[in-house]
Amino acid sequence: MEHHIREEQGYHIASLTGEIDLETSPQARKILLDTVDHCEKILIDMASVTYLDSSGIATLVEAFQRAKKNGKHMAFIYLSPAVLRVLSLARLDKVFAIHADIESAIHAEP
Amino acid sequence: MAPSHPMIEVTDLTTHYGSRKILNTISLTVNKGEIMVIMGGSGSGKSTLLRHLIGLEHPSGGSITLLGQNIARMTEQDMTQFYRKLGVAFQSGALLSSMTVGENIMLPLREHTKLDQKTMEIMVRLKLEVVNLAGFEDLMPSELSGGMLKRAAFARAVIMDPVLLFCDEPSAGLDPVVASALDELILRLREALDMTIVVVTHELESAFRIADRITVLDKGDILTIGSVEEVRASDNKRIQDLLNRNFEEEILNPDEYLARLTGETEEMLSYV
Amino acid sequence: MQILKAQSMLSPDRPLPRILQKIETLGRVTTKWVDTLGFGASLLYQSIFWICLGGRRKQQVRLEPVISQMVEVGILALPIISLVSVTIGLMLAIQGINALKDFGAQHQVTYGVALSVVREFAPLITGILIAGRSGSAFAARLSTMTINSEIDALRVMGINPVRFLVVPSLVAMMIMVPSLTLWADLLALLGAGLYISTDLGISMATYMAQTVTYLGTDDVLHGLGKSLVFGVLITIIGVVNGSSVTGGAEGVGKVTTRAVVHSILAIILADLLIVFLLTR
Numbered sequence: 001m002e003h004h005i006r007e008e009q010g011y012h013i014a015s016l017t018g019e020i021d022l023e024t025s026p027q028a029r030k031i032l033l034d035t036v037d038h039c040e041k042i043l044i045d046m047a048s049v050t051y052l053d054s055s056g057i058a059t060l061v062e063a064f065q066r067a068k069k070n071g072k073h074m075a076f077i078y079l080s081p082a083v084l085r086v087l088s089l090a091r092l093d094k095v096f097a098i099h100a101d102i103e104s105a106i107h108a109e110p
Numbered sequence: 111m112a113p114s115h116p117m118i119e120v121t122d123l124t125t126h127y128g129s130r131k132i133l134n135t136i137s138l139t140v141n142k143g144e145i146m147v148i149m150g151g152s153g154s155g156k157s158t159l160l161r162h163l164i165g166l167e168h169p170s171g172g173s174i175t176l177l178g179q180n181i182a183r184m185t186e187q188d189m190t191q192f193y194r195k196l197g198v199a200f201q202s203g204a205l206l207s208s209m210t211v212g213e214n215i216m217l218p219l220r221e222h223t224k225l226d227q228k229t230m231e232i233m234v235r236l237k238l239e240v241v242n243l244a245g246f247e248d249l250m251p252s253e254l255s256g257g258m259l260k261r262a263a264f265a266r267a268v269i270m271d272p273v274l275l276f277c278d279e280p281s282a283g284l285d286p287v288v289a290s291a292l293d294e295l296i297l298r299l300r301e302a303l304d305m306t307i308v309v310v311t312h313e314l315e316s317a318f319r320i321a322d323r324i325t326v327l328d329k330g331d332i333l334t335i336g337s338v339e340e341v342r343a344s345d346n347k348r349i350q351d352l353l354n355r356n357f358e359e360e361i362l363n364p365d366e367y368l369a370r371l372t373g374e375t376e377e378m379l380s381y382v
Numbered sequence: 383m384q385i386l387k388a389q390s391m392l393s394p395d396r397p398l399p400r401i402l403q404k405i406e407t408l409g410r411v412t413t414k415w416v417d418t419l420g421f422g423a424s425l426l427y428q429s430i431f432w433i434c435l436g437g438r439r440k441q442q443v444r445l446e447p448v449i450s451q452m453v454e455v456g457i458l459a460l461p462i463i464s465l466v467s468v469t470i471g472l473m474l475a476i477q478g479i480n481a482l483k484d485f486g487a488q489h490q491v492t493y494g495v496a497l498s499v500v501r502e503f504a505p506l507i508t509g510i511l512i513a514g515r516s517g518s519a520f521a522a523r524l525s526t527m528t529i530n531s532e533i534d535a536l537r538v539m540g541i542n543p544v545r546f547l548v549v550p551s552l553v554a555m556m557i558m559v560p561s562l563t564l565w566a567d568l569l570a571l572l573g574a575g576l577y578i579s580t581d582l583g584i585s586m587a588t589y590m591a592q593t594v595t596y597l598g599t600d601d602v603l604h605g606l607g608k609s610l611v612f613g614v615l616i617t618i619i620g621v622v623n624g625s626s627v628t629g630g631a632e633g634v635g636k637v638t639t640r641a642v643v644h645s646i647l648a649i650i651l652a653d654l655l656i657v658f659l660l661t662r
Contacts, residue, residue: 022270062229165538200534207530
């Protein structure tokens with residue numbers, strides 16, 4: 001799965017591209033978990049994510065939980081309305097840290 | 111919901127059981143995103159129709175087009191690709207009794223995907239949340255009540271996010287409270303997962319509660335296909351009889367009844 | 383010509399003459415049997431297909447169910463197999479010595495016992511015990527699953543029921559029944575030896591040495607080969623009966639009993655056939 005990671009203002013920003021579904025979730029999982037393991041402050045850039053199914057949601061959940069348990073900071077940014085809807089149906093919109101863009105994510109950090 | 115492209119197209123479907131005709135040139139369509147309820151009493155052929163729609167039986171004539179392909183003559187191997195996009199919730203739940211609820215729901219994932227164990231576990235729990243069975247993953251099917259089994263069956267049916275969901279008598283045998291909760295679940299699934307849903311039932315209340323359109327079957331024929339209002343307002347006598355007698359009782363014909371009782375008829379009692 | 387004439391006489395008021403009715407029933411029953419045999423053969427064929435070529439279709443037979451079946455069919459049967467085998471061995475020894483005493487030939491009993499145990503009794507008794515134990519289990523499991531629509535559920539999940547249910551049991555039986563037969567061989571010979579050594583006043587070591595001399599590899603293989611056939615028969619018959627269930631809990635009881643009876647019958651007939659063919 002296409003992705004790239006960049007650093008900005010002390011955050012590692014992982015951008016994912018394409019669909020996160022039954023086929024591509026394993027790759028997305030590896031990318032996300034690696035990022036969580038090696039970085040302290042992580043933003044997941046969902047701008048280019050076109051589709052998210054249950055396996056995609058599960059992957060995000062696992063990564064988010066791992067970050068939380070290890071005291072890392074993780075948030076999701078640039079979610080499209082479609083993706084946001086999928087997450088809210090799974091009632092994760094109140095659970096995940098979600099921000100509109102990089103700036104609001106940085107400002108929101110406790 | 112404007113009727114868009116059809117997910118299911120049945121054309122002139124006919125099927126026999128030996129020499130008996132069970133379905134008589136049935137034609138219907140199911141559109142994307144709609145909930146189609148197929149109603150009928152015992153012997154109407156609704157269960158047989160469902161079995162044909164999900165590829166468990168083949169018709170004697172006609173075609174069944176699912177997601178653009180005719181499955182009426184498809185081999186089991188070819189059907190496998192379809193089964194990844196279909197979900198079926200059986201009447202009795204049909205969970206494998208040797209596995210836990212969680213393992214049951216996970217089964218399609220294990221067979222068809224290469225997902226990580228952890229991912230699959232979270233997916234199972236996500237679906238259990240949707241059907242209100244959170245925390246039940248380690249129980250065995252025998253430990254669940256009828257209503258819970260049906261909900262677990264739904265969770266299994268939707269685990270791969272299918273586009274098409276089939277439900278066989280979802281509220282049969284449940285008390286009204288549980289039955290209406292299950293109806294709510296069906297509506298919620300359609301909403302949450304953008305599903306097209308086909309429900310076979312003889313429960314009028316459920317049908318009127320959830321249907322976008324209703325197909326009324328009687329003795330292998332389609333009496334009508336329409337919205338809830340249209341069906342209710344129908345002036346077809348057979349339909350009105352069926353509605354009033356709530357599909358449970360058969361229409362009483364005194365001569366037929368007597369002949370049945372004294373064994374003078376060759377007609378077999380059937381439950382199709 | 384006569385049958386054609388009979389058919390033209392048919393009308394609802396004139397049923398078939400009795401003799402033709404009986405022939406019709408016979409024909410129907412025969413067709414049903416051929417049908418069942420065909421189904422069984424088809425199951426066997428499909429099972430072999432899945433074992434050999436499942437990988438190609440990306441639908442492997444998984445190891446876990448095979449192992450659990452092996453435990454169920456084999457390991458858990460050890461106690462009863464052991465008990466029965468020792469007993470059979472003892473009985474053979476007692477009867478053998480008793481009969482041969484009249485000829486003063488009781489020292490030949492070791493020969494007789496060794497060969498009859500390894501070639502005949504161990505595979506047969508093991509087969510019959512496993513038929514009762516596992517044949518009924520397969521039929522019961524499959525029939526309850528059929529009634530509960532679990533088989534249909536597997537199919538609509540794109541899971542082939544033969545690969546998922548039948549093959550693990552078949553593989554497990556093909557491994558375990560010969561293994562259990564081998565175990566039965568040992569225990570029966572041991573049981574016989576206990577009596578023989580005591581009664582004839584020879585040492586166990588002598589008995590064992592004699593037994594080993596008398597037994598050839600082909601004797602043992604004869605018995606194990608038969609047990610392999612028995613294992614396959616039990617599995618297929620159990621599955622065929624289980625899947626033909628009709629009618630709820632009572633139906634389950636019926637097909638379970640039928641599976642055991644048919645299996646035992648099949649084992650004995652197969653035994654006869656094999657023995658006949660191999661010793662001509």
